[in-house]
Amino acid sequence: MPDIVATPVAVLNYTSVVTTPSEQREFTLPDELAGLRLDQALARLIPEHSRSRIRSWIDAGRVAVAGGAATAKQKVYGGERIVVAPLPDPRRNALVAQPLPLAIVYEDDALIIVDKPAGLVVHPGSGNWDGTLANALLHHAPQLAAVARAGIVHRLDKDTSGLLAIAKTPLAQTDLVRQLQARTVRREYLALAHGVLMQGGSIDAPVGRHPVKRTSMAVVASGKAAVTHYEVRERFAACTLLACRLETGRTHQIRVHLASLKHPLVGDASYGPRHGMAFHRQALHAWRLGLVHPVTRKSLQWESPLPDDFAALLASLRRAR
Structure with a gap:
């Protein structure tokens, strides 16, 4: 199909589709640009960027067409x-x-074993480039600048509280990562779930990116293996306190697994009901952590008391019985 001569009308109609290279943009290619090369079409859509710059984006793999890799010359x-x-x-x-x-x-x-408060982001990322646990760790122990990811070997969600292990040397980090991969690190959580569960159990269901809500996770066949064990600690009229133990550590694993049972966490804005028990965050606390010391090889274990907000929530539920 021959190239189509550029028309200024197309430029005027679509200049706002991609306004800045710092944000991801998704759009459907207008029919009037049919027949152009990809770099030519993008130059019409985003005239504030040169065609050579757009070609560099395509060559760097930053542009996808219909979910696949793209070339500058493709029609x-x-x-x-x-x-x-x-x-x-x-x-x-x-x-x-x-x-x-x-x-x-x-x-x-x-x-280092840290007791992270709810509300603290673990590592810098989009929207949270500073004020994170990693920034604090680097100030506390400057030698962590020589360790990948400031020594952080596993994560907690921003609004999950509790214990985290930090490696202070590259060798310690390698050893702790191996323990996590071997599923020998003991990570236990206290979780308050909607609904009344009569008994504990295990959830063995793969977790991956949600097919529609790309910022969320879900139980999906194409996901990574994920196993959560849980037992009932205390029952209330409309919710249940659970002790959960992770075998794997997938993103949002406990939150997704319990939601898949129709028992999402109290306060979970991403996976819970829109209207439910009022709590300002997901009711999830990493209360126990056990591992083998990366140097001495001694088995160590730590426990963290419930933070005040979680403890107050349970106290109010007990009073309401």
């Missing part, structure tokens, strides 16, 4: 879904030390 036919991925934010690699409060439960030359 477009109209109706294709185009995704332009964001440029890496330069702050992504600029981890800086910040004097933030840390609740340190244990520390030696190889290991």
Whole structure:
């Protein structure tokens, strides 16, 4: 199909589709651009960027057509879904030390155990480039600048509280990662779930990215293996306190697994009901952590008391019986 000569009308209609390379944009290619090369079509859609720059994006794999890889020379036919991925934010690699409060439960030359409060992001990312646990750790122990991800070997969601292990050396980090991969690190949580569960059990269901809500996770056949064991600790009129133990550590695993049983966490804005028991965050606390010390090889275990907000919630439920 021959190239189509550019018309200024198409430019005027679509200049707002992609306004900045720092944000991902998705759109459907207008039919009037059919027959153009991909780089030509994108130059019409985003005239504030040069065609050579657009070609560099395509060559770098930042542009996808209909979910697949793209080339600058390929023809477009109209109706294709185009995704332009964001440029890496330069702050992504600029981890800086910040004097933030840390609740340190244990520390030696190889290991730190931190009790993370709810509301604290673990590692910098989009929308949270500073003020994170990683920033605080780097201030507390500057040598963590030589350890990948400031020594953080596993995560907790922003609004989940509790215990986290931090490796202070690359060798300690390698050992702790191996323990996690071997599923020998004991991670136990207290979780308040909607509904009354009569008994405990195990959930063995793969967890992956939600097929529609791309910022959420779900039980999906194409996901990664995920296993959660749970037991009933206490029952209330409309909810149940559970002790959960992870075999694997997938993103949002406990939250997704319990939601898949129709017992989402109280306060979970992503996986719970729109209208339910009022609580300002998901009721989830990493209360026990056990591992083998990466140097001494001793088995160690720590426990964290429930934070005040979670404890107050349980107290109010007990009074209401």
